[in-house]
Amino acid sequence: MHGPAAKMEADKAAAKKSKLGVTLFIVYTLLYSGFVMIGLMNPELLGVHIIGKQNLSIIYGFGLIILAIVMGFVYNAICSRMEDQMNSK
């Protein structure tokens, strides 16, 4: 039987989770830096309309917030599956 990850129990999934975390972190950092770089290099681009009469500032800004939430849920789902599979063996 596999219960919830017990306190300080050896976590065999730690390495894989850490790797996934670093990958997702890099993806998000690149997108976040992209926003900062556009602001820095070509701020006029932020005023360009993209979808549904919304400019890039709004789409990118809201996008970064929503993406963080979505990536969080995806990360948790994958990590939980890894823990269940690897720690029950």
Add this chain to the structure above:
Amino acid sequence: MIYEVSGWAIVIFVVFVGAVLGLSFYFARKTKSASGYYAAGGNIHWGVNGIAFAGDYLSAASFLGICGMIAFSGYDGFLYSIGYLAGWVVALFLVAEPLKRLGKYTFTDALDARFNSKSIKLTASISTLVVSVFYLIPQMVGAGDLVVPLLGLPHYAGVLIVGTIVIFIVATAGMTSTTYVQFIKGALLIVFSTILTIYILNNGLNLNPGEKYHQFLKVGTIIQDQKIAGTSDADYTLKESVTVEGKHTFVSLEKNNVLRWFKLSADSTYLEEMLSISVTDDGTTLYNGEPKAAEKFFQVGHLTKIVVDGVEVDKTGPLGPFKFLSTLENSELIRFTKKAIPDRNTTVWYQTPTLGRDMINPGLLYKVSTKAGATFWTKMNFVSLMLALFLGTSALPHILIRYYTVSSQRAARKSTIVAIAAIGFFYMLTLYMGLGASVNGVLDVESSNMSGPLLAKYFGIGLFSIISAIAFATVLGTVSGLIVASSGAIAHDFMDKYLNMKMNDRKKVKAGKIAAFGVGIFAIALGILFKGMNVSFLVGLAFAVAASANLPAILFLLFWEKTTAKGIASSIVTGIVSSVFIILLSPSMYERYGLLKSAAPIPLDNPGIISIPLSALVLVLVSLLTQKDNHRKVENYHND
């Protein structure tokens, strides 16, 4: 401006405080162990912990500060929302689980887990205290600001009330009561911000913010020899004309013995009324030329043009969240810009027509466009801010201790995701609350922090009372977390671990409570001392210091095998010293010292871009030089 005290606000506030104190009493009986006091026994449900994270994190700076900044400077305020939330990505993907695995009660525990080093214990506990105190000051100042309109009490009373309640919460049940206070407050803040946003969208955009809104005067000019000789309205007597910074001409006119300030239009054909505060020779402060009680210092912020699908309208009616933004983008509004008139003891706020487009793009506060006059340093300020926000969150000790209140790494991760969802949702609402405040004639130019609550007042006194009470509760929740973190740094990290006082469980709790009491009293003193300081400015400072002092240490510890104890300790010291040093020599601080901004030796307001890499560099260099120390490393850690 003058605020009327609302009876309902007092009732709601008292009920909330009563509930919080009752909860603390209830948990006090259960909190006897050190684990209970410092980490809520490690058995808080991840869902509760996630919302408590939100309650801990969404401080007065988030709710009051960001809404105010968006209301006054548009999208640039929203940059804080984006950056603050992005910081949680670092916390979730890199820091949450390993830190949970390594630590017991505090972030110092985690940093020191591999080394058992005195220098880490000392520097990390000092860093916890420095960051927490920087964070405490704006919370306490904010508490004082809030009680003035909410309960009609003086500033110091607000600071005292918050300080006393928080000391009580922390000293009775430590992290357990703190967690539930933060949970309740976090949930209330998100629910009522949603309700406020629904009101804003339902109200839509309107050229007339309300019957009471002040219609600003325009007076024609008589120009002779390219100078103002008089006005077209005989009731006004021209007193004087002052040119500021070579481009603004401010004119004072007298009518019925009241002196008011006006601004000369660009084509010199008319004078436009401004808001002004003057201190007379006998020390009286006049608001638009009259005593405060005359209530002539108006709330401001209005639209001058609304365009819906290419057609100009007076009002829009209810708008959807996206239609609200696209309509505002095509509209025009009036913001108010502050200027001091030299040698007159007078500050004025003049009308600044602003395109809606500029409100929902960056640039009003942080100059990034070369066309708008951006320089290398203004661009660096923008990058530095975004960097400090991104890296600051996962280095805040009062946030990190929340990882020790849950039972497992999985619970730590899940609660971080709940936090991201809740905080992310709230931050999206800040854009609507801020923009809503900017166009509905509610702004108090003296205090941008009150924009959110004042917007709530526009929709009804009931909503205002609830929002104000929540804003006050916001301060309670965050201050409690900060005091628990500080008391952990003093009693657990410094006394128990660094001084090796070998305290038993009961003594540890007692030491923690005494430390909480001490820090609480200190916080009250600071809150009274720093009255009038800008709330967001100091929180930005705390973020920069945290990101510089703690984050390189955490990340290198987790991801670089060669990190040594001396490397970590010297990086923490470098981070604190360099960031505080740069801040003290920054243009913003020079302005506060009463000196010229341009005289500041370092033209950066946010130190992150220099101090964070510097702290990381020192860590790497010192670690490489002290490699031989690493064989003593305690092998209870696997960075696998």
